[in-house]
Amino acid sequence: MPGGIFHISGPIKVVIGACALIGTYMVQDYYFTYTADAYVSADVVLVAPEISGFVTEVPVDRNKQIGAGQLLMQIDPEPFALSVQEARADEAKALANLRTAEAEVQVAEAAITAAVAKVSNFAAKQQRFEELTDNGFVTQQRLDNITLSLEEANAETDGARDTLRAATHQVEVMRSNYDAMRAATALAQYNLRKSSLLSPVDGVVSEYTVNPGNYVLEGIPQLALITNRNWRIVANIVERHAARLKPGQTVWFQVSSDPYRIHKGTVRSIGRGISRSITDPRVLPYIPLTTDWIRLSQRFPVEIDMGELLEDHKPMHGGDARIFLVH
Structure with missing residues (x-):
């Protein structure tokens, strides 16, 4: 150390320089986040x-x-218009069958009323003839005839009730069929409307x-x-940086459709899950790990609100973007 001057040898300079570079990288990697793996996005229907x-x-x-x-x-709406006509014809036919079945129920109910009246009439006669027979005013034969007529009236009533049950069941069947035809008509009309997209x-x-x-x-x-709603930037940020982000954090960004201005935005949301394989169900986003044969760190999608940019600029869905932020 001649002349009081401290001399640093070449190898030490290299070590110091390497440490400085490593320290600089670690500082900027810890406090700053930058990525060009970002794009502009909107809701697409x-x-x-x-x-x-x-x-x-x-x-x-x-x-x-x-x-x-x-x-x-x-x-072409013509096939669907014809389907509507056919469905309406089937519906009209089903309605006619339903009305016929309902009329048969009314006939069966009238038959029961008549049969019950007969039963009441013959039952009253039977009671009166039994008294007259006991007193010798009416022969046993006439009483037997009345008794037989009463039995026939009871049988007729039972038959009328069976007919009513069958007619009522037929009404239920016809009503179900009519409801199905009405639904078919509604579906045909719906399909006709949907011929206009x-x-x-x-x-x-x-x-x-x-x-x-x-x-x-x-x-x-x-x-x-491409809708006019929900414009945002989606930035794929490495895991160690994404884990430290918070919603509302300030982000500076640039879009390729407006390359000479830097805009201010905010973190909207941080993705908490991705798919590890493109063959997995695509409910979760898949972000490739390799670019030009280079294996990258795992990245997670971060959505960024575009702030005031939308007031004077029309972004382009899928356009390139770059983002920068300080932690």
Whole structure:
């Protein structure tokens, strides 16, 4: 140490430099979070027909704003209109059968009333003839005839009651059939209405490939609507940083559609679970661990509110974003 000057050898400089670099990295890794693995997102509604059929019209333009209730696609309504006519005819027939069965119940009830009246009449005669026979004013033969008529009237009453039970059961069957036909008519009318595919929300129509003449299948999405609600940034942040985030925390972000400005946002939510495999059920998000053969740390989706950006800028769903925050 000549001249009082402390001399640091080359190897020590290397060690000090390495320690400084490691310390700098650890400090920035602990206090700062940055990622370019982020994108702009909004709610997207996939629109699928509820019926199958041939498309006759697609009266909307790609990438244009539309309103809720606007016609997106028309499926040939003729087969469904014919189904409505057929269902209405079946319903009318079922109603006629029900009315006939109800009339048969009324006939059976009238027959019971008449039979009961006969029973009462012959029972009264039998009682009177028994007294007259005991006094010798009426022969036994006439009494026997009255007794036989009373038995026949009782049998007729029992038969009328059986007929009423059968007629009542038939009414129940016919009413069930009529209810089924009414439901079939309602379903046919519903399907006819659904031949006009209407927009469920306000939004922008994305690119689509369906055209007039195509045959579309029930439940298969044909168009997508990018809604005007719930705009946000989804940032995939490494686990050690995501675990320290809190809702409401300030975030600075940049979007590629507005690359020369930095905007202020806030953490909305932090994902608490992901799928470890793309083959797992996709209820949980799947975030790939490799990019260009590099194995990355596990990342979790963090949703970020976009703040005042939405007041003067129209973001693009799926566009790139970058976020930065200080812990």
